[in-house]
Amino acid sequence: MSDMAFHPKATDTTLLRILQALADPVRLTTVRSLGLKDGVSCSVVQADAGLTIGKSTMSHHLKILREAGIISISLEGSRRLLHLRRADLDGRFPGLLDAVLTPPEGAVGTE
Template sequence: MSDEVFHPAVEDLPLSKVLAALADPARLAMVRAVAATDGVSCTRLGQDAGLELSKSTMSHHQRILRESGITRTRVQGSHRILRLRREELDARFPGLLDAVLAAPAEPVPVRAARRERVNAH
């Protein structure tokens, strides 16, 4: 496994891609969990976000957040630590993260969580 992780340059971040990533309730819950810490491991993120998703689904959501420029992933030994790219996002889209994090939390649809549990068995 490579220690190199792709992170787009902040000046290349289109607002539409950032908003699309934040539109998913599971990813929004993940962003809230990351924002509440100074960094969280990928393996702990689901628990901190209150999600019951498969490892592959969590990895997918983490990739979307990273590739849309919302999070930064740092490899630390066998762990990957996620942090919010707050300063960069605030510079590019002033007030966006504050508005998103201040909005009422939306529940992750039950059928999606249930489907994940069924597929895991």
């Protein structure tokens, strides 16, 4: 199985791994961007979120999000589309994704 094909089972995701993945501002911004526009390419996420990081750095962040079970990546032609694993996360950790996508007003990390 190629590295791109690896998506952990929902039952294998842990809260600790998810929180560790979301602790990075770039990854948190990426997830929030996907919450607004799911099923888009990496370049769209980067542009929408205002991320100005290199391609290899973004790939590293996406790998961590994917391995944590937060996102999945599908292929459409030569494009890789990013998707939040909303159903899996809501089923395993109800309310977590909603809390991440809509942080309280004035919370750290909101601008």
